[in-house]
Amino acid sequence: MLSRRDFLKAGTAVGLPCSPLASAVAQALPEIESSSWCACVINCGQRCPVRCFTKKGQVIRIETDNSLPDATPSPRQLRACQRGRSMRERIYSDDRLKYPMKRVGERGEGKFERISWDEAVKTIADNWKRIRDQYGNDAIYWQYCSGQQSIVSSRRAWQRLMNLMGGFLKYYGSYSNAQLQEALPYMLGGRPASLPSEIANSNLYVLFGNNPSSTRPSGGGKGYQIDMAVTKHMPKVIVIDPAFTDTAATKADQWIPIRPGTDAALVAALAYQWINKNQVDQDFLDKYCVGYDEKTLPASAPKNSDYKSYNLGNGPDKQPKTPEWASKITGIPVKTIVDLAEEMASTKPLFVSQGWGPQRQANGEHTCRAISMVPILLGQIGLPGTNAGEHEGNTPFPAVYLPVGKNPVKATIPVYMWTDAILRGKEMS
Known part of the structure; x- marks a missing residue:
């Protein structure tokens, strides 16, 4: 009988499902331990397949998909990341409640006693009915x-x-992204987003507060797709983020640290440069946009409430959104802002994306709208290698859901x- 060590060395991890050796391993596997397929449901949303090995009713090992050769593009292994592979530690964590607990002290006192499942179910059901009937x-x-x-x-x-x-x-x-969900339909008529594969057609990929190497790290979804797109064409990658993230450390050609919550000020300064250097796509703005300047400002809108007037300091606040103004707010040197503006204006196609962190704050809807102004101002929407400024898109997979009534x-x-x-x-x- 093969030992566990021999099984791991046998070759299924490198994808030999049809070989005689793999068949021998498959026959020996039930004698070693039972296994079943499961899915990682940790919160990245990728749902990578994982294989759980059990012994005497307990999970003793979790492996990622190794049932196929690791071929590109497809079929290939859908590798779970370290989070998915370490689910066993979560299942058997000392911090996890293993049985019902009932509070016996005052609220907040932290005193609980163990009760049976029958008592727990009855307590919940009785109080549920009481609250419904009373309130x-x-x-x-x-x-x-x-x-x-x-x-x-x-x-x-x-x-x-x-x-x-x-x-x-x-x-x-x-x-997750409530501000994006509410704001962008007003701005763009929906939430258009290009698939990660479009990054392979870009020459510059700019990420605002977006860290897919950590938030979408698996081999089963967006993180892998982004990696493949970047590897295929090698666009320049610029990460704008307060933290030196995994994406900044492993993917970026340039990391621009920024004070949290000040992305809108940076975008305003970039726009100031583009407007003053005639680098905006005026034809695109005139044809497809409302309210960029006075020409397309609705008659019902207040005078000088258009974007251009606001940016140049002709709006109500009378503040030109210069790089010097933005530098004091963002902590980014003036030269870095000026250089970034020039590079984004002169490098096409430009793929701009934002993570969900920048909009998770008070007035966060304005932050996400500001970031989406970048591709609008430069006319980098709806073209190969571009994105509308939203998070990279997903490929939808339909699911059969439990009916809720x-x-x-x-x-x-x-x-x-x-x-x-x-x-x-x-x-x-």
């Missing part, structure tokens, strides 16, 4: 969360149960305001 179904709320959950089962399973119980208070928005409750709240609903729900409109 109504809009007092029932399931909090949106991220981290590790399955949109196919867990979230929809709860929503189905709540609807069967008469409905629940709904939410809208998300912690209908929710008769009409009330809905922003996801961020669930604490307000608890403290002053009756006062909220």
